[in-house]
Amino acid sequence: MTGLKHIISEFAKNKGVDLIGFGSIQRFNDLPALQNPLTILPEAKTVIALGFRVLRGMFRGVEEGTTYYQYTTMAVEMLEEVFIPNVLLEICSKIEDSGFTAVPQKRFQLLMNETDETNPEMDYVRIYRNTKNVQLDFNKTAVACGIGEIGKSGSVLTDDFGPFQRFCFIITDAEIEEDPVAEKHLCDNCGKCRQACPGKALGEEKDGKYILNTWQCAAYTQGANITKNPFLKPDALMDIPDRLKVLYGEKQLTPLEAKAVMDRLLFYPSFRHGYAVSICGRACDRACYIHLEERNVLKRKFHNKFREGQDWVLE
Numbered sequence: 336m337t338g339l340k341h342i343i344s345e346f347a348k349n350k351g352v353d354l355i356g357f358g359s360i361q362r363f364n365d366l367p368a369l370q371n372p373l374t375i376l377p378e379a380k381t382v383i384a385l386g387f388r389v390l391r392g393m394f395r396g397v398e399e400g401t402t403y404y405q406y407t408t409m410a411v412e413m414l415e416e417v418f419i420p421n422v423l424l425e426i427c428s429k430i431e432d433s434g435f436t437a438v439p440q441k442r443f444q445l446l447m448n449e450t451d452e453t454n455p456e457m458d459y460v461r462i463y464r465n466t467k468n469v470q471l472d473f474n475k476t477a478v479a480c481g482i483g484e485i486g487k488s489g490s491v492l493t494d495d496f497g498p499f500q501r502f503c504f505i506i507t508d509a510e511i512e513e514d515p516v517a518e519k520h521l522c523d524n525c526g527k528c529r530q531a532c533p534g535k536a537l538g539e540e541k542d543g544k545y546i547l548n549t550w551q552c553a554a555y556t557q558g559a560n561i562t563k564n565p566f567l568k569p570d571a572l573m574d575i576p577d578r579l580k581v582l583y584g585e586k587q588l589t590p591l592e593a594k595a596v597m598d599r600l601l602f603y604p605s606f607r608h609g610y611a612v613s614i615c616g617r618a619c620d621r622a623c624y625i626h627l628e629e630r631n632v633l634k635r636k637f638h639n640k641f642r643e644g645q646d647w648v649l650e
Contacts, residue, residue: 339433340511346429347385350422354386354493354500356480359513363479369448370472372506376438380510384480385423387414389499391641397616400565400647404603407612411456411501415442416608419503427505435509440471442503445609451590455553459597461609477502481514484521488528488537488619489544492521494634497627498620521632522623531622531646533560533615534584550593557600558614560584562648566602566614575599 340357347355360372360379368374372382393410396402420441427437444457450465474491477483482502483493490498529537529545534555537545558564561571561582572578575596580586588596603612625642627633 337512339430339435339509342433343383343426343430343511347422347426350425351387351418352385352422352426353388354384354482354495356384356386356477356482356514357511358382358384358476358480358516362513362516363476366472366475369467369469370475371469372471372476374469375440376436376506376508378436378508379438379506381507381513382476382480383426383505383507383511384477384482385419385426385503385505386477386482386493386496386500387419387422387502388496389414389501391499391637394616394621394641397613398621398642398647400649403614403616404612406616407456407606407610411613412606412608412610414501415444419501423503423505430505430507430509433509435507438506440504440506442473443468443470446470452549453553453590453593455549455556456610456613458605458609458611459553459594461605471504473502473504476504478516480504481516484517484519485544486522486528486623487524487526487540487543487545488623489547490528490620490623492623492627494521494632496635497521497624497633498617499624521627523630525626527622527626528619531618532584533563533618535587537619548587550590551588553611554588554593554596554600555584556613556615557597557611558602559596559600560615562650563618564602564614565649572596572599 372379389410393406396405423439427439430437445462446466446468447464453459477491483491486492534551536548536552561567577586
């Protein structure tokens with residue numbers, strides 16, 4: 336490991352970064368301008384990926400059907416809006432102390448370049464669409480930096496945490512030795528991510544991934560399935576057409592239908608930065624993690640299984 340790479344890696348680990356990877360700028364040549372690091376920093380030589388674990392304990396309330404806000408509060412909002420920005424700024428400062436430019440890149444969840452899509456983690460009314468804003472494709476960038484591989488659901492999978500991590504990046508003009516791109520070895524095409532979705536939001540396969548219906552995902556992330564949501568009353572969604580099909584995740588919703596459903600799923604207030612509480616608790620990722628743990632392919636081991644017995648459902 337070269338001098339600057341070692342300095343950055345050790346500093347990052349001391350600041351709480353769990354995963355770090357380095358990718359040469361040449362790996363991004365084929366990306367469109369709105370996703371390309373060179374659009375942001377034309378003299379860029381390296382992109383650095385920083386990964387932060389999502390604690391297994393953040394999912395316990397969802398797993399038991401008890402508390403749901405802890406996952407969104409701590410594993411999403413606190414990571415994305417508090418912890419990651421602080422660490423990112425410190426590492427960028429360390430790089431600039433060495434005489435190189437460091438451009439921090441964190442997710443801006445409320446900006447989308449797509450016109451007809453949504454971000455399932457956000458309150459849909461807060462999102463700005465068709466912005467033509469330059470923003471990295473976080474999953475593709477993580478893979479290009481050697482952090483992990485893309486699973487069938489579209490999530491990045493790593494040897495340490497499976498799908499349980501979030502990312503930020505640094506674009507720099509420092510030329511740093513790159514890490515090898517991980518060969519696909521974790522995802523075995525089991526399809527359990529797709530099966531676990533309470534709204535059947537993962538559709539047909541294309542280019543090795545399931546196509547995600549983001550509006551469907553948003554509605555069921557926020558609790559539209561009555562068998563997985565203890566807050567829904569027996570008369571829930573009485574004014575919604577095909578009510579029972581919606582409540583059991585058997586209807587593919589149009590964007591307008593999904594909005595109408597989400598407008599009635601108010602169990603917790605949306606958080607300060609526009610995050611909507613996840614009632615599904617990333618069911619796709621949890622199913623993936625459980626499968627990876629059962630196959631004994633993850634590096635990090637625990638005394639107890641993530642899930643004992645069957646996934647709970649309401650009658």
